[in-house]
Amino acid sequence: MTGVTEVSAGERHTVAILEDGKAVGWGSNSFGELGFSSNERINTVTTLMTDAADIAAGDDFTVIVSKDGAVYVCGS
Numbered sequence: 001m002t003g004v005t006e007v008s009a010g011e012r013h014t015v016a017i018l019e020d021g022k023a024v025g026w027g028s029n030s031f032g033e034l035g036f037s038s039n040e041r042i043n044t045v046t047t048l049m050t051d052a053a054d055i056a057a058g059d060d061f062t063v064i065v066s067k068d069g070a071v072y073v074c075g076s
Helices: none
Strands: 004-009 013-018 023-027 042-049 052-057 061-066 071-075
Touching: 013 052, 013 061, 042 061
Parallel strands: 004 052
Antiparallel strands: 004 013, 013 023, 023 042, 052 061, 061 071
Protein backbone atom coordinates (compact mmCIF):
# COMPACT_ATOMS: atom_id res chain seq x y z
CA MET A 1 0.00 0.00 0.00
CA THR A 2 1.36 3.43 -0.88
CA GLY A 3 0.55 6.90 0.40
CA VAL A 4 0.06 5.81 4.02
CA THR A 5 0.68 8.53 6.62
CA GLU A 6 -0.49 6.73 9.77
CA VAL A 7 -1.30 3.16 10.85
CA SER A 8 -2.91 1.78 14.00
CA ALA A 9 -3.48 -1.88 14.78
CA GLY A 10 -6.13 -3.37 17.04
CA GLU A 11 -6.21 -6.92 18.26
CA ARG A 12 -7.57 -8.32 14.97
CA HIS A 13 -8.01 -5.30 12.69
CA THR A 14 -5.91 -2.50 11.23
CA VAL A 15 -6.75 1.07 10.22
CA ALA A 16 -4.68 3.57 8.26
CA ILE A 17 -4.85 7.14 6.98
CA LEU A 18 -3.77 7.81 3.41
CA GLU A 19 -2.21 11.03 2.09
CA ASP A 20 -5.58 12.18 0.71
CA GLY A 21 -7.20 11.96 4.19
CA LYS A 22 -9.03 8.73 3.51
CA ALA A 23 -9.26 6.38 6.52
CA VAL A 24 -9.20 2.73 5.50
CA GLY A 25 -9.46 -0.49 7.46
CA TRP A 26 -9.42 -4.26 7.18
CA GLY A 27 -9.59 -7.35 9.39
CA SER A 28 -12.02 -8.36 12.10
CA ASN A 29 -15.34 -6.58 12.41
CA SER A 30 -16.73 -8.99 15.03
CA PHE A 31 -17.65 -6.14 17.36
CA GLY A 32 -18.27 -3.52 14.66
CA GLU A 33 -14.75 -2.14 15.08
CA LEU A 34 -14.66 -1.15 11.40
CA GLY A 35 -18.00 0.61 11.64
CA PHE A 36 -20.12 -1.93 9.77
CA SER A 37 -23.14 -3.55 11.38
CA SER A 38 -22.66 -6.84 9.49
CA ASN A 39 -19.98 -8.00 11.98
CA GLU A 40 -18.21 -9.89 9.20
CA ARG A 41 -14.48 -9.97 8.57
CA ILE A 42 -13.35 -7.42 5.95
CA ASN A 43 -10.50 -9.02 3.97
CA THR A 44 -9.91 -6.12 1.59
CA VAL A 45 -8.89 -2.53 2.25
CA THR A 46 -12.19 -0.67 2.79
CA THR A 47 -12.83 3.07 3.07
CA LEU A 48 -14.12 4.08 6.51
CA MET A 49 -14.04 7.90 6.15
CA THR A 50 -12.83 10.41 3.56
CA ASP A 51 -11.68 13.33 5.76
CA ALA A 52 -9.70 11.73 8.59
CA ALA A 53 -7.06 13.61 10.58
CA ASP A 54 -6.16 10.98 13.20
CA ILE A 55 -6.91 7.35 14.05
CA ALA A 56 -6.50 4.89 16.89
CA ALA A 57 -7.36 1.21 17.14
CA GLY A 58 -7.68 -1.00 20.21
CA ASP A 59 -8.73 -4.53 21.04
CA ASP A 60 -12.24 -4.28 19.57
CA PHE A 61 -12.70 -0.60 18.67
CA THR A 62 -11.61 2.17 16.32
CA VAL A 63 -11.49 5.93 16.91
CA ILE A 64 -11.31 8.33 13.96
CA VAL A 65 -10.99 12.11 14.29
CA SER A 66 -12.16 14.03 11.24
CA LYS A 67 -10.39 17.10 9.87
CA ASP A 68 -13.13 19.30 11.38
CA GLY A 69 -12.49 17.82 14.86
CA ALA A 70 -15.47 15.46 15.12
CA VAL A 71 -14.71 12.18 16.92
CA TYR A 72 -16.18 8.90 15.66
CA VAL A 73 -15.93 5.69 17.68
CA CYS A 74 -17.09 2.24 16.67
CA GLY A 75 -16.83 -1.23 18.12
CA SER A 76 -16.98 -2.59 21.61
